[in-house]
Amino acid sequence: MTDHSPAQSPHFEWQYLDLMRRIWEQGDERIDRTGVGTRAIFGTQLRFDLSDGRIPLLTTKRVFWKAAVREMLWFLTGDTNIRPLLEQGVTIWSDWPLAKYRKATGEDIGQEEFEARIVADEAFAKKWGDLGPVYGKQWVDWPTYQYGPDGKYTRGPGINQVAEVVESLRSNPGSRRHIIEGWNVAELDRMALPPCHKTYQFHVAGNRLSCILYQRSCDVALGLPFNLVGATILTRMIAAQTGYEPGELVWMGGDTHLYLNHAHLVAEQLSRTPSGEPRLHLLRQPPSIFDYRIEDFEVRDYAPQGVIRAPVAV
Incomplete structure (x- = not known):
């Protein structure tokens, strides 16, 4: 892993590039579910300061952040x-x-x-x-079942985990149960893709709200840049709705991999030097977290280098 001392290279993006380099040079190479093949390491962590509007939006290639915001807002509708x-x-x-x-x-x-x-x-x-009961369905309408006098189970009211976390952050900020979970074991076989970014946990320290995102499986080249934006957006919305300042995003990866057919992307991106520090601004605070629109988000000072395209493994 390349050494970047704070005096020389303080940019937040170096930890992402160092992770990419480590996977490509040291990862275990194997055939995966898609048949494409990957190089992977297990158990990784990245940390990003979200204060003062900071957002871990990569600058060594263009990330279409509006698409990530639209996806997150779609999750919050529960639509599949x-x-x-x-x-x-x-x-x-x-x-x-x-x-x-x-x-x-x-x-x-x-x-x-x-x-x-x-x-x-x-x-x-x-x-x-x-797509089946993916992500947003579990987040805002986790299924429940009630046992009846006839000995049969009937469908009960769905659980809105997002609304419950917002309320618990307001009423009991010291709780260790501020969690949004997507891994519903009973419904995995009905999902087009089981949740990769599966667990979000929130933590209050003083007036700052931080988030840990645990991702069981991570495509570092194509998926992770989107996931970091999505987690930041979710944290910022929840912070605004609960009266906290944004703290830190801690990203944790299980199987953290690069696909073998992404060699050109890896080589090109690792040849580039990050620069600039984009800022995310929320332009409006709606009545609830479910009322945000794409027009409420603005990113300033984002001047990325060019797009690097690569195929998605299905």
Whole structure:
């Protein structure tokens, strides 16, 4: 791992680049679920200061932060269909339902055509655009079941974990139970993809709210830059709604990997030097965390280097 002393290279992004380099040079190489192959290490941590509007938005390549914000706002609706995302031009979830459609029908449809049909045809979207009970469904409508006098279980009211965390931060900030959990074991087989960024825990120290995100599986090249933005957005919204200043984002990875077909991305990104310090501004505080809109978010002083494209492993 490259040494960057504070006097020479204090930029927040060096820890991300050092993690990328460590995985590529020292990671265990193996065949993964997708068949593409990865190099991976297990058990990693990154820490980012979120005070004064700071956001860990990578500068060594362009990260489309608005797409990450739109995804996070979509999670908070509890929706599991990609149609609302596609209507906003966000295509990051298209690969999984597209692969399912191709396998089921045998039709070699292109991604853009598939996405256009999802947007144009509500019935088609309902059948082929749903991802199952992923992320937001678990966050705001975790299923419960009630035992009846006839000895059978019936569906009970869903649990809104996000609302409960907001309330617990207001009423009992010292609690160690400020957790949003996505890993519902009973419903994993119904999900297009089991949750990767699975557990968020919040912590209050003084007037600062910090977040730990535990990610069981992490695509460092394509996924992690989005995940860091999403976790920052969620932390900032919750902090605003509960009256705290943003503290620190602590990211923890389980299987932390780079795909073997991302070699060109890794080489190019590691050749670049981070610069600048973008700032995230929330322009409005709505009545609840579920009322934010994309127009409420603004990133300033973001001057990234060019996009580096690479395929998504499905």
